[in-house]
Amino acid sequence: MIARTIDEVLTALEEIIADCTRNNNRAGYFAMVYYCTTLRVKKDILLNNFEDGPRMEQFDVLFANYYLQAWHQWQKNQPPAAAWKIAFETATQTPAILMQHLLLGMNAHINLDLGAAAVETMRGDRLQHLQRDFNSINAILGAMIDKVQENIGKISPLMGLLDLHARNHDELLVQFSINLARDGAWRFAQELNSKTAADYPVFLAARDNCIAQLGKNLANPRGLLLKYTLKAIRATENQPPAKIINLLKVL
Template sequence: MPASTINEVIDALQTIITDSIAASSRVGYFAALYYKVTAAVRDGITKGQFENGPRMEKFDVIFANRYLDALSAWKNKQPMSDSWRVAFETAERSSPLVLQQLLLGMNAHINLDLGIAAVEVSNGNMDGVQKDFDAINTIISALTYQVISEINRVSPLLSLLGLHSSNYSIIIQFSIGNARDGAWCFAEDLLAKQGTAYADCITARDKTIAQLAQGLAHATGLMRITLWLIHVFEWKSPSKIIRELHEYQKEKIVVNTPSAIPA
């Protein structure tokens, strides 16, 4: 069943994390990161940081359900977006870095799912959504240093990526801010479409984002050698890595407060 409240989203993510630790599955990497963001959004709603708290919760739930649905489709071998398929396929491989795994999840969820969720919650009025859409950037920025610190502990030679910063465009071009800006432009374009044109717009976007994912998942040339060296010194236990990425929220999030989305 799809989640209907933000607390249900958090519970679903915790289940994915718990199951991934038990199965030593790299699928839990993105779930642990996503838990952080969702818990922070819930805190922001509680503190009145958004212009429209109930709408923000509805937005968050619609957005999260796209990830939860994609994961369910993957597990049950059902049709799904190409963007998520690349991310989940890569999670079955041990050679990609933790950073690559996280970016692949972010790539599919922000570059494809976020724009679709914005349109679905807008009721045809994107102006009403934009302020709260932008407010999430502040929340994500507040988590950035914490997440980077965790990844650096897991992957102590990650700074070697700087040797290729001038030509590894897939990492240079990808940032949360830029991705969210692109997602907003996609949402505005999608809002103007109806019927077949709406579906075709999503399909075309998915194809583009999946190509970006392939470039991120499969490095070539000297970058491939650098990634291999970083990987040699990276933690090898998926369960241990998931616990590290999730530790902050285990300490901070103790009680789930009741929450519901108005009809």
């Protein structure tokens, strides 16, 4: 479905969460965090916490539709964006820890979708007028991820072992940063906004391929010690995905 309002986005996310819960699909981890993020965005719109509330709702809806479209394409065995394909494949086929699933969703949605949604929102207007609210939506998503990390011991008791690899600057799984992703997404939006109609889809496809490669690195880190660490963390994440999805809502 294509959402037209933030309430329709929330309804669509509820349906995805319900489907993932029924099927013990780990794709529901990101969907639940994204649902909580969207609830927060809606609340802040109602509280006039953005520069332009109606524009922010439009931005949020356009942003969400990239994810919703990718999800429904995947469900219909149609090819979604390559970055989303990695996230969905990992959720159903590859053993990965909770944080990997969340980062794969953020990798596709921030690094690919966010910039495209910004350009679409501001078509015919100056892109820089959106920058403050662009940063705000990232801050909300980042706050939600921080909240999960602060309370993640309830779900993943050994997650703290990842800190042992903090100096491994070559591994995206350890070094992934919401702020860096946001800054990269804004630069991408600026570049995309400068493209002609003919160049636009070519540039977007190239970006998708690049972000998909980052997703592969997130899903399959190279370091042997990190692989052993992930295996140990995964062994303690032994609750059914449906229960973890529900716990993420509580968090």
